Amino acid sequence: MIQQLTKEPYHISLYRRYRPQRFSEVVGQEEITRTLRNAVMSGDVAHAYLFSGERGIGKTSIARILSRAVNCHSPQDGEPCNTCANCKTIMENRSLDIMEIDGASNRGIDHIRRLRDEVAFAPTDLKTKVYIIDEVHMLTNEAFNALLKTLEEPPPHVVFIFATTEPHKVPRTIISRCQAFDFRKIPQGKIASLLSKIAEAEEIPITSEAISLIAKRANGGMRDAEVMLEQAASYSAEEITEELLLDMLGLVGSEVHEEFLRAIENGDKKEILATIDSLVDRGKDLETFLSDLVALVRDRMITADSDTARDIAICRGLLDVKQEIFRSLDRRIILEVGLLSLIEEMKKEGLIARTTKPTAKRDPAARAARQKREEKEEEPRIDRVQEE
Numbered sequence: 300m301i302q303q304l305t306k307e308p309y310h311i312s313l314y315r316r317y318r319p320q321r322f323s324e325v326v327g328q329e330e331i332t333r334t335l336r337n338a339v340m341s342g343d344v345a346h347a348y349l350f351s352g353e354r355g356i357g358k359t360s361i362a363r364i365l366s367r368a369v370n371c372h373s374p375q376d377g378e379p380c381n382t383c384a385n386c387k388t389i390m391e392n393r394s395l396d397i398m399e400i401d402g403a404s405n406r407g408i409d410h411i412r413r414l415r416d417e418v419a420f421a422p423t424d425l426k427t428k429v430y431i432i433d434e435v436h437m438l439t440n441e442a443f444n445a446l447l448k449t450l451e452e453p454p455p456h457v458v459f460i461f462a463t464t465e466p467h468k469v470p471r472t473i474i475s476r477c478q479a480f481d482f483r484k485i486p487q488g489k490i491a492s493l494l495s496k497i498a499e500a501e502e503i504p505i506t507s508e509a510i511s512l513i514a515k516r517a518n519g520g521m522r523d524a525e526v527m528l529e530q531a532a533s534y535s536a537e538e539i540t541e542e543l544l545l546d547m548l549g550l551v552g553s554e555v556h557e558e559f560l561r562a563i564e565n566g567d568k569k570e571i572l573a574t575i576d577s578l579v580d581r582g583k584d585l586e587t588f589l590s591d592l593v594a595l596v597r598d599r600m601i602t603a604d605s606d607t608a609r610d611i612a613i614c615r616g617l618l619d620v621k622q623e624i625f626r627s628l629d630r631r632i633i634l635e636v637g638l639l640s641l642i643e644e645m646k647k648e649g650l651i652a653r654t655t656k657p658t659a660k661r662d663p664a665a666r667a668a669r670q671k672r673e674e675k676e677e678e679p680r681i682d683r684v685q686e687e
Protein backbone atom coordinates (compact mmCIF):
# COMPACT_ATOMS: atom_id res chain seq x y z
CA MET A 300 0.00 0.00 0.00
CA ILE A 301 1.26 3.44 -0.83
CA GLN A 302 1.49 5.81 2.05
CA GLN A 303 -1.13 8.51 1.96
CA LEU A 304 1.22 11.40 2.43
CA THR A 305 -1.13 14.30 2.79
CA LYS A 306 -4.64 14.78 3.97
CA GLU A 307 -5.66 16.96 1.07
CA PRO A 308 -9.16 16.36 -0.27
CA TYR A 309 -9.83 14.32 -3.38
CA HIS A 310 -10.28 17.24 -5.77
CA ILE A 311 -6.63 18.20 -5.24
CA SER A 312 -4.56 17.02 -8.20
CA LEU A 313 -2.70 13.73 -7.98
CA TYR A 314 0.54 15.62 -8.41
CA ARG A 315 -0.02 17.61 -5.25
CA ARG A 316 -1.45 14.75 -3.26
CA TYR A 317 1.52 12.52 -4.00
CA ARG A 318 4.19 15.19 -3.76
CA PRO A 319 7.17 13.65 -1.93
CA GLN A 320 7.57 14.95 1.62
CA ARG A 321 10.94 13.38 2.44
CA PHE A 322 14.18 13.12 0.45
CA SER A 323 13.82 9.33 0.38
CA GLU A 324 10.43 9.66 -1.33
CA VAL A 325 11.82 11.62 -4.28
CA VAL A 326 12.12 9.40 -7.33
CA GLY A 327 15.03 9.58 -9.76
CA GLN A 328 17.27 12.20 -8.08
CA GLU A 329 19.10 9.96 -5.62
CA GLU A 330 22.53 11.58 -5.94
CA ILE A 331 21.12 15.01 -5.20
CA THR A 332 19.03 13.92 -2.23
CA ARG A 333 21.97 11.96 -0.79
CA THR A 334 24.23 15.02 -1.02
CA LEU A 335 21.62 17.25 0.59
CA ARG A 336 20.94 14.81 3.43
CA ASN A 337 24.66 14.60 4.14
CA ALA A 338 24.85 18.39 4.17
CA VAL A 339 21.97 18.61 6.66
CA MET A 340 23.52 15.90 8.87
CA SER A 341 26.93 17.55 8.94
CA GLY A 342 25.48 21.04 9.33
CA ASP A 343 27.22 21.95 6.11
CA VAL A 344 24.30 23.37 4.13
CA ALA A 345 25.36 25.85 1.43
CA HIS A 346 24.12 29.44 1.35
CA ALA A 347 22.87 29.13 -2.18
CA TYR A 348 21.81 26.28 -4.43
CA LEU A 349 21.01 26.22 -8.11
CA PHE A 350 18.62 23.46 -9.17
CA SER A 351 18.45 23.10 -12.93
CA GLY A 352 16.48 20.68 -15.04
CA GLU A 353 13.23 20.24 -16.90
CA ARG A 354 9.85 20.94 -15.41
CA GLY A 355 8.10 18.41 -13.20
CA ILE A 356 11.15 16.42 -12.13
CA GLY A 357 11.31 17.37 -8.46
CA LYS A 358 13.15 20.71 -8.16
CA THR A 359 10.48 22.48 -6.11
CA SER A 360 9.67 19.36 -4.10
CA ILE A 361 13.30 18.98 -3.06
CA ALA A 362 13.58 22.70 -2.30
CA ARG A 363 10.59 22.45 0.05
CA ILE A 364 11.94 19.33 1.76
CA LEU A 365 15.28 21.07 2.25
CA SER A 366 13.55 24.13 3.71
CA ARG A 367 12.08 21.87 6.40
CA ALA A 368 15.23 19.80 6.92
CA VAL A 369 17.29 22.90 7.79
CA ASN A 370 14.63 24.08 10.23
CA CYS A 371 13.50 20.77 11.75
CA HIS A 372 13.85 20.35 15.53
CA SER A 373 14.63 16.65 15.20
CA PRO A 374 15.91 15.77 11.73
CA GLN A 375 16.54 12.05 11.18
CA ASP A 376 19.41 11.11 8.86
CA GLY A 377 19.15 14.51 7.23
CA GLU A 378 15.39 14.12 6.67
CA PRO A 379 12.82 16.52 8.12
CA CYS A 380 10.60 14.83 10.74
CA ASN A 381 7.50 16.55 9.29
CA THR A 382 5.88 16.47 12.73
CA CYS A 383 7.68 19.09 14.84
CA ALA A 384 6.34 22.63 15.18
CA ASN A 385 8.74 24.03 12.58
CA CYS A 386 8.04 21.32 10.01
CA LYS A 387 4.31 21.76 10.50
CA THR A 388 4.44 25.54 10.20
CA ILE A 389 6.28 25.19 6.90
CA MET A 390 4.02 22.41 5.59
CA GLU A 391 0.98 24.56 6.32
CA ASN A 392 2.56 27.56 4.58
CA ARG A 393 2.32 29.60 7.77
CA SER A 394 5.93 30.71 8.18
CA LEU A 395 7.11 34.14 7.11
CA ASP A 396 10.64 32.79 6.93
CA ILE A 397 10.04 30.56 3.94
CA MET A 398 9.51 32.55 0.77
CA GLU A 399 8.60 31.03 -2.56
CA ILE A 400 9.08 33.59 -5.28
CA ASP A 401 8.14 33.21 -8.93
CA GLY A 402 11.05 34.71 -10.85
CA ALA A 403 8.87 35.30 -13.89
CA SER A 404 6.49 37.71 -12.17
CA ASN A 405 8.98 39.25 -9.71
CA ARG A 406 11.81 39.81 -12.10
CA GLY A 407 12.55 43.50 -11.54
CA ILE A 408 15.15 45.29 -9.47
CA ASP A 409 12.56 46.55 -6.94
CA HIS A 410 11.49 43.04 -5.99
CA ILE A 411 15.06 41.93 -5.47
CA ARG A 412 15.97 45.08 -3.51
CA ARG A 413 13.04 44.45 -1.20
CA LEU A 414 14.14 40.86 -0.85
CA ARG A 415 17.69 42.02 -0.08
CA ASP A 416 16.42 44.27 2.72
CA GLU A 417 14.33 41.46 4.21
CA VAL A 418 17.18 38.99 4.05
CA ALA A 419 19.20 41.09 6.50
CA PHE A 420 16.68 40.52 9.32
CA ALA A 421 16.87 37.46 11.54
CA PRO A 422 14.17 34.79 11.03
CA THR A 423 10.90 35.48 12.86
CA ASP A 424 9.82 31.98 13.88
CA LEU A 425 12.32 29.51 12.40
CA LYS A 426 16.06 28.85 12.57
CA THR A 427 16.84 29.57 8.93
CA LYS A 428 15.18 31.72 6.32
CA VAL A 429 14.79 29.97 2.99
CA TYR A 430 14.19 31.86 -0.24
CA ILE A 431 13.11 29.68 -3.12
CA ILE A 432 13.21 31.57 -6.42
CA ASP A 433 11.60 29.59 -9.21
CA GLU A 434 12.48 30.27 -12.87
CA VAL A 435 15.33 32.44 -11.63
CA HIS A 436 16.63 32.93 -15.19
CA MET A 437 13.74 35.35 -15.75
CA LEU A 438 15.28 38.01 -13.48
CA THR A 439 16.52 41.18 -15.16
CA ASN A 440 20.24 41.96 -15.24
CA GLU A 441 19.77 44.69 -12.66
CA ALA A 442 17.95 42.25 -10.40
CA PHE A 443 20.74 39.70 -10.81
CA ASN A 444 23.29 42.35 -9.85
CA ALA A 445 21.35 43.21 -6.71
CA LEU A 446 21.08 39.50 -5.89
CA LEU A 447 24.79 39.05 -6.45
CA LYS A 448 25.59 41.59 -3.73
CA THR A 449 23.62 39.49 -1.24
CA LEU A 450 25.26 36.28 -2.40
CA GLU A 451 28.71 37.79 -2.00
CA GLU A 452 28.10 38.33 1.70
CA PRO A 453 25.26 36.03 2.66
CA PRO A 454 23.84 36.42 6.18
CA PRO A 455 24.41 33.21 8.17
CA HIS A 456 20.69 32.55 8.73
CA VAL A 457 19.67 32.43 5.06
CA VAL A 458 19.58 29.72 2.38
CA PHE A 459 18.76 30.58 -1.23
CA ILE A 460 17.44 27.94 -3.58
CA PHE A 461 17.24 28.97 -7.21
CA ALA A 462 15.38 26.73 -9.63
CA THR A 463 15.56 27.03 -13.38
CA THR A 464 14.70 25.20 -16.56
CA GLU A 465 17.24 27.34 -18.45
CA PRO A 466 20.51 27.49 -16.49
CA HIS A 467 22.38 28.94 -19.50
CA LYS A 468 20.45 32.17 -18.95
CA VAL A 469 21.69 32.54 -15.37
CA PRO A 470 24.83 34.74 -15.13
CA ARG A 471 28.07 32.91 -14.36
CA THR A 472 28.73 35.25 -11.46
CA ILE A 473 25.56 33.94 -9.79
CA ILE A 474 26.21 30.28 -10.66
CA SER A 475 29.75 30.46 -9.25
CA ARG A 476 28.33 31.37 -5.85
CA CYS A 477 25.88 28.46 -5.78
CA GLN A 478 26.19 24.77 -5.27
CA ALA A 479 24.69 23.62 -8.55
CA PHE A 480 22.69 20.44 -9.15
CA ASP A 481 21.57 19.14 -12.53
CA PHE A 482 18.33 17.24 -12.14
CA ARG A 483 18.04 14.16 -14.31
CA LYS A 484 15.01 13.04 -16.24
CA ILE A 485 13.34 10.27 -14.26
CA PRO A 486 13.85 6.82 -15.85
CA GLN A 487 10.72 5.32 -17.44
CA GLY A 488 10.81 2.26 -15.19
CA LYS A 489 10.69 4.39 -12.06
CA ILE A 490 7.84 6.51 -13.36
CA ALA A 491 5.92 3.35 -14.27
CA SER A 492 6.37 1.75 -10.81
CA LEU A 493 5.24 4.85 -9.02
CA LEU A 494 2.26 5.31 -11.35
CA SER A 495 1.08 1.74 -10.72
CA LYS A 496 1.22 2.35 -6.98
CA ILE A 497 -0.74 5.58 -7.31
CA ALA A 498 -3.32 3.95 -9.60
CA GLU A 499 -3.73 1.14 -7.09
CA ALA A 500 -4.09 3.51 -4.15
CA GLU A 501 -6.60 5.64 -6.07
CA GLU A 502 -8.43 2.56 -7.36
CA ILE A 503 -7.95 3.66 -10.96
CA PRO A 504 -8.21 0.57 -13.19
CA ILE A 505 -5.40 0.66 -15.78
CA THR A 506 -3.50 -1.95 -17.81
CA SER A 507 0.27 -2.30 -17.52
CA GLU A 508 0.63 -1.40 -21.23
CA ALA A 509 -1.19 1.86 -20.55
CA ILE A 510 1.09 2.58 -17.57
CA SER A 511 4.13 2.01 -19.80
CA LEU A 512 2.74 4.31 -22.46
CA ILE A 513 2.17 7.13 -19.95
CA ALA A 514 5.66 6.61 -18.49
CA LYS A 515 7.15 6.86 -21.98
CA ARG A 516 5.08 9.90 -22.96
CA ALA A 517 5.95 11.71 -19.72
CA ASN A 518 9.51 11.98 -21.06
CA GLY A 519 11.20 11.89 -17.67
CA GLY A 520 8.73 14.09 -15.78
CA MET A 521 6.70 12.66 -12.91
CA ARG A 522 4.30 15.59 -12.89
CA ASP A 523 3.38 15.08 -16.55
CA ALA A 524 2.85 11.37 -15.88
CA GLU A 525 0.52 12.08 -12.95
CA VAL A 526 -1.42 14.66 -14.95
CA MET A 527 -1.88 12.17 -17.81
CA LEU A 528 -3.08 9.46 -15.43
CA GLU A 529 -5.57 11.86 -13.93
CA GLN A 530 -6.81 13.00 -17.35
CA ALA A 531 -7.25 9.41 -18.48
CA ALA A 532 -9.18 8.57 -15.32
CA SER A 533 -11.61 11.42 -15.92
CA TYR A 534 -11.76 10.68 -19.67
CA SER A 535 -13.30 7.29 -19.07
CA ALA A 536 -14.77 5.44 -16.13
CA GLU A 537 -13.76 2.12 -17.67
CA GLU A 538 -10.37 0.47 -17.42
CA ILE A 539 -7.66 2.67 -18.95
CA THR A 540 -6.13 0.79 -21.87
CA GLU A 541 -3.43 1.66 -24.38
CA GLU A 542 -6.11 2.26 -27.03
CA LEU A 543 -8.00 4.66 -24.79
CA LEU A 544 -4.82 6.62 -24.09
CA LEU A 545 -3.83 6.76 -27.75
CA ASP A 546 -7.30 8.03 -28.49
CA MET A 547 -7.19 10.61 -25.71
CA LEU A 548 -3.72 11.86 -26.66
CA GLY A 549 -4.35 11.84 -30.42
CA LEU A 550 -1.61 9.25 -30.94
CA VAL A 551 -1.32 6.06 -32.94
CA GLY A 552 0.10 2.66 -31.97
CA SER A 553 3.72 1.79 -32.80
CA GLU A 554 2.64 -0.67 -35.52
CA VAL A 555 1.28 2.27 -37.55
CA HIS A 556 4.69 3.97 -37.42
CA GLU A 557 6.45 0.79 -38.51
CA GLU A 558 4.08 0.24 -41.43
CA PHE A 559 4.39 3.86 -42.48
CA LEU A 560 8.17 3.71 -42.40
CA ARG A 561 8.11 0.58 -44.51
CA ALA A 562 5.92 2.40 -47.03
CA ILE A 563 8.51 5.22 -47.23
CA GLU A 564 11.34 2.72 -47.73
CA ASN A 565 9.41 1.00 -50.49
CA GLY A 566 8.40 4.26 -52.12
CA ASP A 567 4.76 3.22 -51.70
CA LYS A 568 3.02 6.56 -52.31
CA LYS A 569 -0.46 5.07 -52.27
CA GLU A 570 0.04 3.57 -48.82
CA ILE A 571 1.52 6.83 -47.52
CA LEU A 572 -1.41 8.93 -48.71
CA ALA A 573 -3.92 6.39 -47.39
CA THR A 574 -2.30 6.43 -43.94
CA ILE A 575 -2.24 10.23 -43.80
CA ASP A 576 -5.88 10.23 -44.84
CA SER A 577 -6.80 7.88 -42.01
CA LEU A 578 -4.74 9.86 -39.46
CA VAL A 579 -6.53 13.06 -40.40
CA ASP A 580 -9.88 11.26 -40.36
CA ARG A 581 -9.30 10.02 -36.83
CA GLY A 582 -8.12 13.43 -35.64
CA LYS A 583 -4.58 12.29 -34.82
CA ASP A 584 -1.85 14.79 -34.04
CA LEU A 585 0.33 14.91 -37.18
CA GLU A 586 3.23 16.66 -35.50
CA THR A 587 3.53 14.04 -32.79
CA PHE A 588 3.14 11.33 -35.41
CA LEU A 589 6.17 12.76 -37.24
CA SER A 590 8.19 13.08 -34.02
CA ASP A 591 7.48 9.46 -33.16
CA LEU A 592 8.49 8.44 -36.67
CA VAL A 593 11.80 10.30 -36.36
CA ALA A 594 12.41 8.65 -32.98
CA LEU A 595 11.80 5.23 -34.54
CA VAL A 596 14.31 5.83 -37.37
CA ARG A 597 16.79 7.21 -34.88
CA ASP A 598 16.43 4.09 -32.70
CA ARG A 599 17.00 1.94 -35.74
CA MET A 600 20.11 3.85 -36.79
CA ILE A 601 21.98 2.79 -33.67
CA THR A 602 21.50 -0.90 -34.47
CA ALA A 603 24.25 -2.51 -36.54
CA ASP A 604 21.99 -3.86 -39.28
CA SER A 605 20.50 -0.54 -40.36
CA ASP A 606 20.98 1.04 -43.79
CA THR A 607 22.52 4.25 -42.49
CA ALA A 608 22.49 6.27 -45.72
CA ARG A 609 18.82 5.53 -46.21
CA ASP A 610 17.91 6.19 -42.58
CA ILE A 611 19.74 9.52 -42.58
CA ALA A 612 17.87 10.56 -45.74
CA ILE A 613 14.55 9.59 -44.15
CA CYS A 614 15.38 11.33 -40.88
CA ARG A 615 16.40 14.55 -42.64
CA GLY A 616 13.29 14.48 -44.81
CA LEU A 617 10.99 13.91 -41.84
CA LEU A 618 12.64 16.67 -39.80
CA ASP A 619 12.23 19.10 -42.72
CA VAL A 620 8.55 18.26 -43.03
CA LYS A 621 8.14 18.58 -39.28
CA GLN A 622 9.60 22.06 -39.30
CA GLU A 623 7.33 23.13 -42.14
CA ILE A 624 4.27 21.63 -40.49
CA PHE A 625 5.04 23.57 -37.34
CA ARG A 626 4.69 26.86 -39.22
CA SER A 627 1.79 25.90 -41.42
CA LEU A 628 -1.97 25.90 -41.15
CA ASP A 629 -2.54 23.23 -43.77
CA ARG A 630 -0.62 20.45 -42.14
CA ARG A 631 -2.07 17.67 -44.19
CA ILE A 632 -0.90 19.02 -47.55
CA ILE A 633 2.54 19.87 -46.18
CA LEU A 634 2.85 16.32 -44.88
CA GLU A 635 1.69 14.76 -48.15
CA VAL A 636 3.86 16.92 -50.41
CA GLY A 637 6.83 16.61 -48.07
CA LEU A 638 6.72 12.83 -48.02
CA LEU A 639 6.18 12.45 -51.74
CA SER A 640 9.17 14.68 -52.46
CA LEU A 641 11.22 12.72 -49.92
CA ILE A 642 10.46 9.58 -51.91
CA GLU A 643 11.46 11.27 -55.19
CA GLU A 644 14.75 12.33 -53.57
CA MET A 645 15.38 8.83 -52.28
CA LYS A 646 14.66 7.35 -55.70
CA LYS A 647 17.25 9.67 -57.25
CA GLU A 648 19.79 8.62 -54.63
CA GLY A 649 18.99 4.96 -55.23
CA LEU A 650 17.76 4.56 -51.65
CA ILE A 651 14.37 3.01 -52.36
CA ALA A 652 14.25 -0.73 -51.74
CA ARG A 653 13.85 -2.77 -54.94
CA THR A 654 12.13 -5.58 -53.11
CA THR A 655 9.86 -5.30 -50.13
CA LYS A 656 11.86 -5.39 -46.93
CA PRO A 657 10.40 -6.70 -43.70
CA THR A 658 9.63 -4.13 -41.03
CA ALA A 659 11.76 -4.02 -37.91
CA LYS A 660 8.92 -5.71 -36.10
CA ARG A 661 9.05 -8.79 -38.30
CA ASP A 662 12.80 -8.92 -38.74
CA PRO A 663 14.22 -11.39 -36.17
CA ALA A 664 17.66 -9.70 -36.07
CA ALA A 665 16.19 -6.28 -35.36
CA ARG A 666 13.82 -7.76 -32.83
CA ALA A 667 16.71 -9.41 -30.98
CA ALA A 668 18.62 -6.12 -30.98
CA ARG A 669 15.62 -4.28 -29.62
CA GLN A 670 15.09 -6.87 -26.92
CA LYS A 671 18.72 -6.50 -25.88
CA ARG A 672 18.30 -2.74 -25.60
CA GLU A 673 15.19 -3.14 -23.50
CA GLU A 674 16.93 -5.53 -21.13
CA LYS A 675 19.63 -2.94 -20.56
CA GLU A 676 17.05 -0.48 -19.32
CA GLU A 677 17.19 0.14 -15.64
CA GLU A 678 15.20 -2.12 -13.37
CA PRO A 679 12.19 -0.34 -11.93
CA ARG A 680 12.63 0.67 -8.32
CA ILE A 681 10.35 2.47 -5.95
CA ASP A 682 12.03 4.86 -3.62
CA ARG A 683 9.11 6.93 -2.63
CA VAL A 684 6.92 4.27 -1.12
CA GLN A 685 7.40 3.87 2.58
CA GLU A 686 6.67 0.67 4.39
CA GLU A 687 5.37 1.70 7.75
Ligand SMILES: [Zn+2]
Nearest residue numbers: 371380383386
Ligand atom coordinates in the same frame (compact mmCIF):
# COMPACT_ATOMS: atom_id res chain seq x y z
ZN1 LIG B 1 10.69 18.54 12.06
